[in-house]
Structure formats: C-alpha cells, structure tokens
Amino acid sequence: MNQANSGRKIAVVLFNLGGPDGQAAVRPFLFNLFRDPAIIQAPFFVRYPVAALISTTRAKSARANYALMGGGSPLLPETDRQARALEAVLAQRLPGDTVKAFVAMRYWDPLTGETARAVKAWKPDEVVLLPLYPQYSTTTTASSLKAWRRAYRKGPGRTTTLCCYPTADGFVQAHADLIRAEYVKAGSPRPARILFSAHGLPEKVITAGDPYQRQVEATAAAVVERLGDILGEGVDWKISYQSRVGPLKWIGPSTDDEVKAAAQAGLALVVTPIAFVSEHIETLVELDVEYRELAYEHGGSIYARVPALGVAPAFIDCLGTLVTEALSSEAPQVCGSDRSCPKTASGARA
Numbered sequence: 278m279n280q281a282n283s284g285r286k287i288a289v290v291l292f293n294l295g296g297p298d299g300q301a302a303v304r305p306f307l308f309n310l311f312r313d314p315a316i317i318q319a320p321f322f323v324r325y326p327v328a329a330l331i332s333t334t335r336a337k338s339a340r341a342n343y344a345l346m347g348g349g350s351p352l353l354p355e356t357d358r359q360a361r362a363l364e365a366v367l368a369q370r371l372p373g374d375t376v377k378a379f380v381a382m383r384y385w386d387p388l389t390g391e392t393a394r395a396v397k398a399w400k401p402d403e404v405v406l407l408p409l410y411p412q413y414s415t416t417t418t419a420s421s422l423k424a425w426r427r428a429y430r431k432g433p434g435r436t437t438t439l440c441c442y443p444t445a446d447g448f449v450q451a452h453a454d455l456i457r458a459e460y461v462k463a464g465s466p467r468p469a470r471i472l473f474s475a476h477g478l479p480e481k482v483i484t485a486g487d488p489y490q491r492q493v494e495a496t497a498a499a500v501v502e503r504l505g506d507i508l509g510e511g512v513d514w515k516i517s518y519q520s521r522v523g524p525l526k527w528i529g530p531s532t533d534d535e536v537k538a539a540a541q542a543g544l545a546l547v548v549t550p551i552a553f554v555s556e557h558i559e560t561l562v563e564l565d566v567e568y569r570e571l572a573y574e575h576g577g578s579i580y581a582r583v584p585a586l587g588v589a590p591a592f593i594d595c596l597g598t599l600v601t602e603a604l605s606s607e608a609p610q611v612c613g614s615d616r617s618c619p620k621t622a623s624g625a626r627a
C-alpha cells in the first residue's frame with residue numbers, strides 16, 4: 278500500500294433497489310418505483326398518474342407475496358450484512374485508512390438522500406460508489422447513480438464509481454462454487470439443466486443500448502467455464518429472464534416457460550439467480566415458491582435453487598478488490614471486468 282495514501286477516510290456506498298419494510302410500505306414503495314423515469318419512460322404528468330394506478334392495483338398481490346417473507350423485504354438486512362462484511366475485508370486490506378460502508382436504497386429506506394446526508398456528515402476523503410448490480414442497466418445502476426449525484430452535489434471527497442463487474446473473478450467463482458454445491462446436494466442428478474435466471478427488462482430498453490443482457494450472458498458464460506466438472510454428458514445450461522411487469526414485450530426466454538419446458542422434458546432443474554446478489558422477493562417467492570410449484574405441476578421431480586451470493590467470502594473479497602482498484606484509479610468510473618462496457622471511462626468526477 279502506498280503510505281502517502283494512508284490515513285484516509287473512505288466511504289463506500291452500496292446501492293440496491295430497496296424493499297418495503299412492512300405491509301404498510303408496499304404501496305408507497307411501488308409508487309416510488311413506478312414514478313422513476315428509468316422504469317417508465319414518459320413525461321412526469323403521464324408517469325405520476327400511471328404510477329399511482331399501478332401501485333394501487335399491484336399492492337394487493339404484492340402485499341400477499343411480502344407476507345410470505347414475514348411482511349416485508351429482507352433486502353435491507355441482507356445488504357447491511359454485506360456492508361459489514363465488506364468493511365471487515367477492507368479494514369484488512371487498507372490498515373492505515375478508516376473505511377465505512379453505507380447503504381443507499383433507490384425506492385425505500387434508507388433512501389439515497391438520507392444516506393447522502395450521512396456520508397456528507399462523515400466528511401470522507403474518498404467516496405466509492407458500488408452498485409450491487411453486477412450487470413449495468415439504465416433501470417437500476419444508472420437510476421441509483423443519478424439519484425446519488427443529485428443528492429450528493431458538492432459533497433466532500435473524491436468520488437469513483439464502480440460501473441459494472443459482470444465477469445469479475447471472485448464474483449464468478451462464488452457463483453460457480455454455490456451452483457456446484459447445490460447440484461451435489463440435490464444428488465448430482467442427470468439429466469439436468471442449470472438455469473441462470475436474471476431479472477428481465479422491456480425489450481426496448483435493450484434496443485436503446487442497455488448492456489444488461491449482454492453482460493448477463495457474459496456472467497453466465499464465465500461461470501459455465503468453471504463448471505466443466507459437472508456440465509457435459511446429460512447436464513446442460515440456459516439463461517432465462519423472470520419478473521416480467523406490465524404490457525410491454527420483455528426480453529426472453531422467460532423463466533416460467535423454461536421451467537415448464539425442462540420439467541416436461543424430465544430434466545432436474547438447478548435454478549440460480551445470476552443478476553441478484555441478495556435474497557429478496559424475486560428469489561424467496563418467485564423462484565422458491567412460484568417456479569417450484571410450476572416445475573412440479575409440469576412433471577418435474579427435482580427443483581434445486583442456488584442461494585444468492587449474500588456474504589459468500591469469494592464475493593465479498595471480490596468487492597474488496599474492486600474497491601481498492603477504484604481507489605487507485607485515475608478514472609472517475611471503473612468497469613470491473615467489462616472493457617467493452619459503453620459506460621467505461623465516461624462521466625466526470627463528482
């Protein structure tokens with residue numbers, strides 16, 4: 278470590294979507310989500326009534342799903358655990374510095390403005406922005422970073438943004454290790470399919486240049502390269518997209534179609550969330566309850582679900598590497614592993 282760089286106060290800001298912390302928060306959380314122009318691309322006088330309508334009509338079924346997880350989303354406690362684990366890794370790597378990890382959520386507490394105030398009050402020398410979205414999307418990464426820039430205007434410290442890390446080494450290794458462990462736990466079945474399920478997006482978002490789908494494919498391909506010991510004879514893999522919302526055409530194939538097809542073909546399914554790094558409604562309800570039922574209804578007998586990365590040591594260590602790389606970078610924005618990311622080296626230091 279460069280001695281000239283020690284003694285710094287380093288704030289690492291972890292971004293995620295946020296989730297309602299109880300039943301009463303479901304509708305306002307959904308309203309916050311649907312009024313975001315990154316989610317509904319329409320002028321605000323259209324977006325607001327549409328957001329009010331969708332959040333009201335969707336609230337009932339969403340509340341029932343959050344009730345299955347005890348009433349609210351586990352996303353904040355999960356993200357807090359990741360923040361503490363990352364602090365511990367960085368304390369080891371940067372012994373002369375003081376590192377504090379903050380959490381900024383996009384649609385529910387702690388909202389980005391509140392976190393920006395806490396970071397300002399802490400007066401860091403360095404700020405590293407770390408979206409917990411390994412694959413860059415305008416709907417997630419860009420939306421969170423835009424909210425941050427607005428909230429942290431004139432805030433202290435030099436800011437470096439970690440744009441994406443779809444094929445970062447420890448991230449890929451952690452996925453491969455968890456998939457292998459779950460496959461073996463299921464009895465190493467054959468024939469079997471490993472299904473990489475990512476959150477879907479409207480097709481028009483991808484057509485407009487969003488690299489998300491290409492980066493999801495890059496992640497899956499990199500993980501597959503490390504699963505040579507289980508893939509092959511009778512075990513194949515596929516990517517699918519879940520959680521479709523609204524009337525637009527979304528990218529596919531959809532996870533529900535793929536679950537049905539694999540179950541009907543007599544394949545054991547090992548389903549792994551490839552674009553989420555924590556457990557939340559899309560994993561604990563959609564993957565664990567809805568798609569599992571679908572598989573059994575269509576003749577499936579084995580449906581194994583690989584846990585999200587959470588605080589898997591290889592993943593947290595990888596985040597630690599990304600943060601130290603960001604700190605030593607001259608560029609304001611760093612793409613962790615994707616040199617062809619359209620966002621590479623764009624933007625100014627905040």
Ligand SMILES: C=CC1=C(C)c2cc3[nH]c(cc4nc(cc5[nH]c(cc1n2)c(C)c5CCC(=O)O)C(CCC(=O)O)=C4C)c(C)c3C=C
Pocket residue numbers: 294295296297307310315316335339350351352410414416417476477478479522552553556557558559
């Ligand atoms: C890779 C991550 C995500 C992308 C891309 C994404 C896009 C996206 N999401 C919606 C609508 C909803 N998402 C909801 C929950 C939710 N979404 C993500 C991640 C991504 N979303 C997470 C981590 C969560 C879970 C939060 C939690 O509470 O645990 C929801 C709410 C749940 C529900 O009602 O189904 C909605 C709605 C759109 C429209 C979109 C892209 C345009």
Ligand SMILES: [Fe+2]
Pocket residue numbers: 476520
């Ligand atoms: Fe979502």
Ligand SMILES: [Fe+2]
Pocket residue numbers: 413440441442611612613615618619620621
């Ligand atoms: Fe990037």
